[in-house]
């Protein structure tokens with residue numbers, strides 16, 4: 492059962508730079524603060540930022556087992572460079588999903604597929620935490636344009652912390668290049684937003700950053716950043 496938002500100090504989160512928001516969140520939530528990664532450019536920036544701040548923040552990998560090999564190579568490069576110990580939520584294998592739900596569920600019912608491979612593992616992963624840092628940004632798509640720096644999620648019973656909410660794509664790249672941070676090489680080949688292989692294509696320069704995700708359908712989000720009550724889709 493979702494709880495109501497706990498009281499927080501009266502702080503102007505919107506004016507906080509990314510590093511300050513992460514520092515404040517760690518001071519407020521301590522070890523009950525977690526960062527999630529799916530090995531796009533935002534993951535690279537946030538892993539580096541947390542490391543530079545010297546804060547012991549848990550890192551959860553949201554791996555659907557359907558990522559590109561370049562995403563897994565990026566994970567390995569970041570693990571090696573920053574000495575990460577990843578927490579990996581359980582997810583059923585793709586073979587098991589084929590058996591239970593029929594082949595290629597991402598084609599027949601992508602919402603159900605995202606529910607099984609992303610939303611349910613994330614729900615379990617966030618159980619021990621009070622606050623969740625994610626890399627979503629307002630300029631990624633109209634559906635993310637009003638993302639606040641900090642918001643309560645009834646669905647997950649956590650505060651959602653968005654240090655990069657007011658960063659644009661250029662600023663993420665500048666941060667990565669100036670700091671020589673390992674990043675997903677697919678970004679250099681037209682993939683401005685990267686998810687699972689079956690649901691990601693490269694993006695043209697005149698398209699929105701996330702236009703290559705579930706292209707050709709009206710699906711815009713995998714569902715982990717929506718805050719509707721969980722619907723059982725079986």
Ligand code: SF4
Pocket residue numbers: 555557596597600601602604605606608609686687688689690713
């Ligand atoms: S992005 Fe596609 S393949 Fe990945 S979990 Fe969602 S529907 Fe399934």
